[in-house]
Amino acid sequence: MFPLTQVVRYYKPPRIVFGVNAVDNLGKYAREMGLAGRTAIITDAGVAKAGIPARVVQALQKSGIEAAIFDQGRPEPDDAACDQAAEFVRREGADFVIGLGGGSAIDIAKVAAQLAVVGGRTEDHLRKTSFPRKGIPLIAVPTTAGTGAECTMFAIITLPREGIKGFFFTPFIIPDLAVVDPTLTLTMPPGVTASSGADALAHAIETMMARKENPLTDALAFKAVELIAEALLVAVYDGSNLEARVKMSYASMMAGLAFNDTGIIEGHALAHALGSFYHIPHGVACAIALPFAMEYNMGHCLEKLARMAAVLGQHTSGMSTRQAALAAIHAVRQLLADAGLPTDWSRWGRKEDIPALAEMMVKSPWITAFYGYAKRPMSEEAAAELLRRSYEGRIGEGPY
Numbered sequence: 592m593f594p595l596t597q598v599v600r601y602y603k604p605p606r607i608v609f610g611v612n613a614v615d616n617l618g619k620y621a622r623e624m625g626l627a628g629r630t631a632i633i634t635d636a637g638v639a640k641a642g643i644p645a646r647v648v649q650a651l652q653k654s655g656i657e658a659a660i661f662d663q664g665r666p667e668p669d670d671a672a673c674d675q676a677a678e679f680v681r682r683e684g685a686d687f688v689i690g691l692g693g694g695s696a697i698d699i700a701k702v703a704a705q706l707a708v709v710g711g712r713t714e715d716h717l718r719k720t721s722f723p724r725k726g727i728p729l730i731a732v733p734t735t736a737g738t739g740a741e742c743t744m745f746a747i748i749t750l751p752r753e754g755i756k757g758f759f760f761t762p763f764i765i766p767d768l769a770v771v772d773p774t775l776t777l778t779m780p781p782g783v784t785a786s787s788g789a790d791a792l793a794h795a796i797e798t799m800m801a802r803k804e805n806p807l808t809d810a811l812a813f814k815a816v817e818l819i820a821e822a823l824l825v826a827v828y829d830g831s832n833l834e835a836r837v838k839m840s841y842a843s844m845m846a847g848l849a850f851n852d853t854g855i856i857e858g859h860a861l862a863h864a865l866g867s868f869y870h871i872p873h874g875v876a877c878a879i880a881l882p883f884a885m886e887y888n889m890g891h892c893l894e895k896l897a898r899m900a901a902v903l904g905q906h907t908s909g910m911s912t913r914q915a916a917l918a919a920i921h922a923v924r925q926l927l928a929d930a931g932l933p934t935d936w937s938r939w940g941r942k943e944d945i946p947a948l949a950e951m952m953v954k955s956p957w958i959t960a961f962y963g964y965a966k967r968p969m970s971e972e973a974a975a976e977l978l979r980r981s982y983e984g985r986i987g988e989g990p991y
């Protein structure tokens with residue numbers, strides 16, 4: 592049950608355009624915002640190879656907007672990638688920035704759009720998780736369905752010297768416009784479709800278990816779970832199915848809108864610890880962590896998990912609330928496994944690493960920040976148990 596006396600802030604992009612082929616009118620939408628002149632498109636080589644930036648450039652040209660393309664974005668970006676992109680934005684004299692790609696390209700664009708105005712290095716600002724003021728306008732155009740980065744005030748940036756993923760967390764980096772066009776996700780390969788879909792599912796479910804759960808974000812998150820249950824496997828195994836791509840793009844965006852206000856919790860704490868330690872891609876780490884995070888939280892949200900079981904297509908009549916809640920956890924794990932995702936992290940690491948990982952999970956401020964959004968506190972013992980169960984793939988034993 593949501594806390595009745597809390598204050599929740601709802602921060603969204605002021606404009607969102609969603610639809611099939613919407614990107615072909617990007618110039619028009621930019622003009623409507625008063626944007627003109629020259630833009631820098633921040634993307635990566637994979638997106639460029641798929642021909643997507645050329646489509647965007649054409650859409651901008653129709654409205655008389657010039658574009659320069661930076662295609663050096665990379666997955667799980669570090670501070671150097673952001674500095675490089677910011678330098679490009681300054682050098683090109685861009686009036687605004689477009690982040691075009693998966694969460695990584697959009698996150699780089701979020702940082703570059705600020706640095707273009709405030710100056711300095713990414714690392715200096717990252718230590719404060721914010722910027723002194725807002726930068727130039729930012730448009731986000733996702734080419735994956737998962738991170739919800741087009742709607743959020745987060746950007747995940749790795750600090751390579753510390754071997755950990757840091758993050759920006761500030762309303763300054765919420766895109767001024769999000770253009771979500773599911774046709775841009777049609778070329779996503781099955782593995783990326785699966786892992787990014789798992790990320791969206793984790794955002795939705797962790798939001799519902801977070802301390803600031805509330806009716807508005809619940810509505811978004813429940814619908815996101817329903818859409819993912821309907822469409823994830825179709826999108827993975829028949830990537831050209833536009834209906835499945837539309838559903839996944841909606842789910843990703845809605846989950847992003849939801850978690851922006853509540854934050855995300857232990858699943859992402861575990862995923863970031865595993866990602867920092869073993870460089871497991873974010874969505875894959877989320878897929879591993881999510882069922883265990885659900886079990887960790889089931890004590891305070893049995894009824895909600897029981898309702899989620901029905902949304903996930905489980906037949907729960909005749910089950911106790913606890914049985915139905917566990918059915919939801921098993922259904923999530925089965926859905927992700929059917930999408931080809933791993934159910935434990937044993938292939939990446941060793942059991943002997945668990946004490947070091949558990950220490951990271953309770954000592955690193957970049958990880959403990961997630962517990963601020965959670966209802967349950969985290970201890971080193973609980974973190975070690977979470978790690979042990981997720982290493983062994985042991986689920987269904989109840990809260991711990």
Ligand SMILES: [Fe+2]
Pocket residue numbers: 738790793794859873877
């Ligand atoms: Fe995520």
